[in-house]
Amino acid sequence: QKEVEQNSGPLSVPEGAIASLNCTYSDRGSQSFFWYRQYSGKSPELIMFIYSNGDKEDGRFTAQLNKASQYVSLLIRDSQPSDSATYLCAVINSGGGADGLTFGKGTHLIIQP
């Protein structure tokens, strides 16, 4: 069973600080990595994807990928109360198929005003 692990939290961060969310995965052959944001009672919304080692920046969000260590992270700069949500990490595993897209259980992020 391919696994994607996230700390469930809650992770509490003061407004304006950097929020750092981490995710590890078990399949060394995984190729594609996604971060979804899910507000309470809403559906997951894609916010970032990353395929290559290193950093990818999009506005206040930066995704970081380290395939050798099998982790992917999401940094949120200048955190806002509206960033309070659950963040899901998703990984496409090397085996393919529908179960190739595996979701972590999510990290609950709270931005404190």
Place this chain on the structure above:
Amino acid sequence: NAGVTQTPKFQVLKTGQSMTLQCAQDMNHNSMYWYRQDPGMGLRLIYYSASEGTTDKGEVPNGYNVSRLNKREFSLRLESAAPSQTSVYFCASTRAMNTEAFFGQGTRLTVV
């Protein structure tokens, strides 16, 4: 710009009743999926359709059936609802297998 649309948004069923959850996407995606999300369990794949005309079981298919009606529509049927099927159900679509998924707004189902 609808994306993925699910109906209904809320439903209460009695044990043993049947119902069908509807899902439609207007993004010309080839693959569609049904997930359930329960507290502490994350998203679990029920069934998927890699392309029009095909369907396959996911991680938790028992008690469910699906139909890929055409490229746009993918329905999920509960033949005899059980309290264990109380959950939030999400439909999703992808351009192709193993690309980023886009989700519908979800159906909150309670079986009493």
